Amino acid sequence: MKVAVASGKGGTGKTMVSASLVSVWRSPVIAMDLDVEEPNLHLFLHPEIKGKRTANMEIPVADESRCSQCGKCAELCQFKAISLMGKIILTYQEMCHGCGGCIAVCPEGALSPGYRELGEILWGRTNYGKFLMGRLRVGEAMSPPLMRQTKIRLTEMTDLNGTDVIIDAPPGVSCPAVNAVMDSDVILLVSEPTPFGLYDMKLAHQAFSQLNKPMAAIINRAGLGTSEMAGYCKSSGLEILAEIPYDRGIAEAYAGGRIIADIDGEFRKLFTGLADKIKSIPEASGRRGVPNG
Amino acid sequence: MGKIAVSCEEPALDSRIDPRFGRAAGFLIVDPDTLEFSYVDNGSSQAMSRGAGIQAAENVFRSGAKIVLTGYVGPKAFQSLSAAGIQIGQNLENMTVRQAIEKFKAGDVDMASSPNRMGHGA
Ligand code: SF4
Ligand code: SF4
Secondary structure, eight states, X not given: OEEEEEOSSTTSSHHHHHHHHHHHOSSOEEEXXXXXXXXXXXXXXXXXXXXXXXXXXEEEEEOGGGOOOOOHHHHHOTTOOEEEETTEEEEOGGGOXXXXXXXXXXXXXXXXXXXXXXXXXXXXXXXXXXXXEEEEOTTOOOOHHHHHHHHHHHHHHOOTTTOEEEEEOOSSXXXXXXXXXXXXXXXXXXXXXXXHHHHHHHHHHHHHHTTOOOEEEEEEEETSSOSHHHHHHHHTXXXXXXXXXXXXXXXXXXXXXXXXXXXXXXXXXXXXXXXXXXXXXXXXXXXXXXXXX | OOOEEEXXXXXXXXXXXXXXXXXXXXXXXXXXXXXXXXXXXXXXXXXXXXXXXXXXXXXXXXXXXXXXXXXXXXXXXXXXXHHTTOEEEOOOOSSBHHHHHHHHHTTOSOBOSSOSOOSSOO
16 A cells, blocks of 8 residues: 655654654555655655666757757747747756657757756665655756656565555645655645644645545644644544644654654554554555556 | 837836836837837736746747847846847836837946846746
8 A cells, every 4th residue: 555645734744754654564665755855754764775866857959950940849848948039949958848749849850859867766775664765956846757757666666566655745735746645545634733734734635635535634733723623624524543742752853863653652652553544544446556657 | 220129018108117028918019210119918928837038038039129128037038038139128117118218229228148137937
């Protein structure tokens, strides 16, 4: 089963939940950090990195001497990543989505494939099993292509029929967040019971509902703020699987790069209970182990 | 003298200058000698989440203008306009199109050699 740990906004404790779940999971599990813009799961799981590779995307490189200035490439590109200004063909690398359309449409063979580096994919082992992460290059704006390549690496690393995957997803509801949760079997929404937290969770709940997957909530810093969150979860059929209390020990563990399930027996019990509840959620049909997109 | 494209809010010589090049409502394409003008709508650029400046540069290029007067031009649009040999006068705000043209004719507009604003989509 693939479990995506998501949140409507950053800073809700999503990564600390992911890390703790990985640490208490009773069957083989891979920890996968798909929050490629700001990956930080490794800061808690301390993997030994065993390998890495660069993720690239194909972009056009223009040979002006062959260009007949027909303008077909610029007309095709909906991202304005290639533009014909008079006699000059201009490419804007960082705006290119790598679809290859311009290269295919050029009648003169003036465009050939080059590469833009998206970031890197790293993998290794932690005390709890295999580990995989994507990390976006500083200055790179497009996460989804790197996330797709990270998911491909996942299928190379393991036979997903015998192994579960816990995905630390990017916060929010934008394209990268949807990309991270879309082929999971269960989506967990980590939120704080404050008015802003509730607002962001509602957005995420509504956006991800369209994927028709089982979803459940985890309330972090329970006891802070309002009880409206419980009301919302109840009225919208979103089960609350765990409530993590507001506790000084958590802040200290977090700051020290430690896993909260390791703080004491109470916290461990909280997360083993959560893991058992997650495992009992019936999986979304038909998608098991197939990376999508 | 070549035609001048001025980013504007409305299709009139007394329209206020629109300081944003990429997201301007439109461009007044003005003959500086006769003050005859035509209007190029830039709505297609305004609607774009990214690449507005490049689209706007293409719109200006197609109009045949050789000079742009505006508030600020982003780095991509700057590259694009420069590639086409279009000269760029920036930092014009809080004035009408007519005033901008007069200022330019009086030689009071610095023609830029680099973009005056960073960031994408501009
Ligand atoms: S590869 Fe696709 S996105 Fe990139 S410049 Fe060509 S047409 Fe545009
Ligand atoms: S499609 Fe090829 S030949 Fe036509 S403008 Fe683009 S690069 Fe030049």
